[in-house]
Amino acid sequence: MRKAEIKFNENTAGWLTQDENGFHFVYDSDYLHGNKSISVSLTLPLQEKVFDSPILFPFFDGLIPEGWLLDIVETNWKLDPRDRMGLLLACCKDCIGAVSVFPVETKE
Numbered sequence: 001m002r003k004a005e006i007k008f009n010e011n012t013a014g015w016l017t018q019d020e021n022g023f024h025f026v027y028d029s030d031y032l033h034g035n036k037s038i039s040v041s042l043t044l045p046l047q048e049k050v051f052d053s054p055i056l057f058p059f060f061d062g063l064i065p066e067g068w069l070l071d072i073v074e075t076n077w078k079l080d081p082r083d084r085m086g087l088l089l090a091c092c093k094d095c096i097g098a099v100s101v102f103p104v105e106t107k108e
Contacts, residue, residue, distance in 0.1 A: 002085050003104040006040060013040050016101070022054040056084040057086045062102065065084050070094045 004016040006025070011034075014027040025044060032036055032046060038048045041059035051057065064087045065073060073079060079086050092101035 001103055001106050002089065003106045004085075005102045007100045007102065008038065008040050009098045010100075013099075016057075016060060016088075018056075022052060023056050024053075025030075025051040025057060045082050047078075056088070060088055060092075060101070061100065063095050064088055065091055066087075075086070 001017055001019045003018075005012055006014045006016055008031070011031060012028045013031045014025055017024045018051075027037075027046060027048070032048060036046075037046055041057075043059055044051055044057065061084055063082065064070070070081065070087075073087065073091055074081055077090055078092060081087070088101055089103040094100060
C-alpha cells in the first residue's frame with residue numbers, strides 16, 4: 001500500500017492511498033470539521049465518507065507534470081509513466097496552487 005498526505009494551504013486536508021483495490025481519498029477529520037475547510041476539488045466535496053476509484057482520481061492525476069517536464073522526471077528518477085501514484089508522490093510536493101502531496105511511509 002502507498003499513502004500520501006494531501007495538504008491544502010499547508011494544512012493536512014486528507015489522505016490518499018493506493019492498494020490492490022484501487023485508490024482511496026478521505027478527508028482528515030480535524031480538517032473536515034474546521035470552520036475554514038474548503039474541498040481540495042469540486043469533484044471531491046467535503047464529506048466523511050471515503051472516495052474510492054479504480055484509477056487515480058482525475059484531480060490528482062492533473063497535478064502530475066506533462067510534456068518535457070515529465071520526460072525529465074521519468075529520465076532522471078527512472079519512473080514508469082504508467083505509475084501515476086509514483087509520479088504523484090515524486091513530483092507534487094510543491095505544486096502550483098494550494099494543494100500539495102507528501103509521501104507517507106507505511107508499515108505493511
